[in-house]
Amino acid sequence: MAEKIYIFDTTLRDGEQSAGVAFTPREKVEIAKQLEKLGVDIIEAGFPCSTPGDLEAVAGVAKEVRGATICALARAVPADIDTAWEAVKNAADPRIHVFINTSDIQMAHQLHKDREQVLTQAEAMVRHAAKYTSNVEFSPMDATRADPHFVYAIVQRCIDAGATTINIPDSVGYAIPEELGGLFRSIFENVPNIHKARVSFHGQNDLGLCTANTLTAIQNGARQVEVTINGIGERAGNTSLEEVVMALKTRKDFFGFQCDINTREIYRASKLVEKYSGMPVQWNKAIVGKNAFRHGSGIHQDGILKLRETWEIMDPAEIGIPQGTQLVLGKLSGRHAFKIHMEELGYELTDEELNRAFAAFKELADKKMDVDDRDLEAIVNDNLRDMAEAAWRMDMVQVSAGDHATPTATLRLIDPQGNVRIDAATGTGPVDAVYRAMNRITGLTPELTEFSVKSVTEGIDAQGEVTIRIEQDGKTYTGRAADTDIIVASARAYMSALNRMVTAAKVATARG
The missing domain is CATH 3.30.160.270 (Alpha-isopropylmalate synthase LeuA, regulatory domain)
Structure with missing residues (x-):
């Protein structure tokens, strides 16, 4: 059986950090339940120390969602870790996720600490979290801009302190896939106790590369990936769950990995997050965008009508998209697609009727961007005989x-x-x-x-x-x-x- 990739969903934490997004406790629970149906392995439910409301929300998720690990984020300070444990302690499988800055620019200008101070603090706080649970994740924040040798050192010490998951974050979306692959390989080569932890990757999309980077991380040893529904998140967003999952499924021949996601729940999860976040999914968004399985070109439509796989590498039914493949009639559509669509509407046209109706359709399509079924019915019925x-x-x-x-x-x-x-x-x-x-x-x-x-x-x-x-x-x-x-x-x-x-x-x- 193919090796498993663990899916860590951070829609409720990093996704909520999108400017203008704020989930209520009830909405967080509802989204978490859908993530559970989806088959997500770990749900990062929030940052409990940020507000009393988020503490309440994370605790609610931990209580009501029993089929996934429930994780809470914490800075590497005792109060954060104590609050995180208070939020997740009633979960079926609780996790505390501890992070600290590791790039020189962030340590100097944000923490005002040197490397040795950060190493000591990270180690002590992972040890503090491990007193509550054996399920501790550690993230050296901004790792892709940090000195790799410093990353090796902090990772090694945090594993010794009790971290069982090591997450390598590309916190500002700086990494290039080839470069990131080298970083992961070097971590496995230079951290002697790395085999004691599951290695993870968290990508941001500032350069539009987070999905590519996530897949590269998997190829180079990551067995957990941190993602969000619809790719929402801080600034330009996070890696999209749906893109990584469908890439692994569609190209299993290439990657050779599997995950436990029920892909037929992807679309439902996407619409729920779109609704509660207030962030519309762009039409051309991969997998879940409105146009992802809509075809406007006459050449493409002709191929789809003959065999769907000529122009689709995924079946929309596998993603849970109820309307399935759609042939959108417009100025580029051909006679074949027009005829088939009219038959689906219940019209069987003679050759003469089809010629008149198709000519009228082309004339209208030049004037109107969207030609819907009502327009087609009017066109055809105006051209019916007798x-x-x-x-x-x-x-x-x-x-x-x-x-x-x-x-x-x-x-x-x-x-x-x-x-x-x-x-x-x-x-x-x-x-x-x-x-x-x-x-x-x-x-x-x-x-x-x-x-x-x-x-x-x-x-x-x-x-x-x-x-x-x-x-x-x-x-x-x-x-x-x-x-x-x-x-x-x-x-x-x-x-x-x-x-x-x-x-x-x-x-x-x-x-x-």
């Missing part, structure tokens, strides 16, 4: 309604043969009464799946545009109409949709 021959026409609509009256609608329609039909119906409201009366007259009973109203212009005399969608036998039909009277617009829109349904049925019957 529309006039099949059409019902509305001659009159009269409605009576009020807060002490039962809404009643009377309609006079003219059927496709020219006969006048009159009927009335009551409903829960005036529009419902109109639709019920129309159904009684036409004998049609489709399901109304969408009803929306918007103002066409401003002012009290503005027209209201009504859009409705109805469904019959798995096919959807759209109707639109505008009028200064919303009831009249609603009736005309419904009539339009019914006519399209009748016409489509007639065309299908004629084709046998």
